[in-house]
Amino acid sequence: MAPKMKQSTKGNKQIIEENIATLKFYRNMSCGSTIFHILVVFIFFEPFSGLQMIMTILTIAVHLGSYYFMSMMSRPQYTDGGSILDSGSDLNLEGGIAEHVKDIIILTAGTQLLSLLSDFFWLLLLLGPLRAAWIFWNSVVKPGLSQKNDAELSNERKQKQSEKKMKRVR
Template sequence: MAPKGKAGTKGKKQIFEENRETLRFYLRIILGASAVYAAVNLVIFYSAASAWTWVSARHRLLPRRGHWAAVRPWPSQLTAASLLQVAFIFSLVVYGTSYRSMNSMAKPSFTDDGSLADGGIDLNMEQGMAEHLKDVILLTAIVQVLSCFSLYVWYFWLLAPGRALYLLWVNILGPWFTAESSPAAQEPNEKKQRRQERRQMKRF
């Protein structure tokens, strides 16, 4: 047991096992949210997003007076179906990018005899890049499921780029601007200090 007040050091085997469980857990979240989204929009809301809009973009053909005539869907149905398609594709892109990044970070390495040499980067490490990727997956899954009731829920996904901009300012841009302004602020202080030293010398 690790000493009280200190974080225990994980071994490479423990990191490997925990990373594998973490990847499985988030893969189940991705598959579950995508399945719920597809099922609700394809089955329950079939009238608003008919199956053909998910499979192909071709028009339906119906016989009319000896020839086949193209029957176009209502504009409202086409717009709703297009938005559902875009949202679904966007979710898949976010899921794929985040999960693939986590998988590459947790990729282990083995020796020639098959023993574990490195368990990869710990995906459960606090304040790590993996934590942000997991947050993106969870946010996307929650928004995706809730968007079955209203597409306006997707506006909540803007929290992700907002969080990214905040971290960019705090960790990179903010310190950079502060470092540039600090030398300019030090010059007046140095001048004041020299004046005080001269005054003290005159007194003596």
């Protein structure tokens, strides 16, 4: 059995390089799906209908906003001498906000491509707000409710104990 080794941490330079590669990958995914969608609609279908135009503009806006957010998150800071002061946020961390933004890009790109088969696939974009509500419920609302219930239970216990003490005194 091999001895357990401590997992090495990433250096600032490696984080910056991986962030650049990640941004490039998701930029290419966004641009590729959008360009393919527009070309297929112009070549094989009648010109954009109202729904297709609105949804295409919406997905382009989501792609641009998500990419801009990820690029701002991962922007490194340098000193005047050119050395790395801060590498920015690591876009490849599991469980971070960048993971959710990448999921948004994947969802919108997939929806754009599937909408070529049927306009009903645009409804898949509703999964984004549903997932956001689910995350909000599990991380904010549910823990808050359980804390109130725990506090109420502890207050009831304290009240019962004080009533028992009062009965003993009498």
